[in-house]
Amino acid sequence: MRMPATAALLASLALSACATGRPAPMVENGYAPGALALAAIEREDWATAERLLTSGRGAQADDPARLINLGRVYMATGRTGEALSTWRLALASDRHDDVETRDGRIVNTADLAREALAHHDRAVRSATR
Template sequence: MKMPVLAALCCASLAACASNSSQVAQMEQGYAPGALGVGAIARADWEKAETLLTARNSSASRDPARLINLGKVYMETGRADLAVATWERAFASKHHHEVETADGRIVSTQDLAREALARYSPTVASR
């Protein structure tokens, strides 16, 4: 089974640094091209990233990897409350899986959501 790769997260050390299309494709491995908004996030094209991350079907809207990236978009565009709520949805998901981050860590989507929440919502992160 191929392991999905999650490229962006609210933590700066985990943010995507993709500079070309082959890096973006590798970071979205296991997903349809653009499904995680990696290229748009790497370019700080928040509008495009949000469009990509919210234009999917209802089951995709529950994907913790997409929710983590969408939370990043919300935080970067000044919608902190929405970002935290989105990361809480990712954290509460019953469909966690391991992903490889842009810096090469293998980590569960639940742990990534917890890390995001730890930066902005400490009471949730302690669970």
């Protein structure tokens, strides 16, 4: 396992290089700069984040950290079905890594994908009832 790789998920799960009193610059540890679109996600620049995540720069298409972030972009832009599908792909990966979240937790990408699915899948089910 690579540790810590860095990814971003939900506002409460967004990942950063470290947690300090001041916001730290978003850094993709173990990836090419911008490969996980952390800075774009932090500024809620969803178009740039999606372009970075789908351009194939620095993170492989099936990389769970990239998929988790892409799901975050899809959810933020109202594409709930695509977000849930992307998080399911992240969960199904056989390449999980531990990552450090913005709040300092060390969490496996499989667990982050599960958290995103549990949170949003439940919300989608209740909204459709």
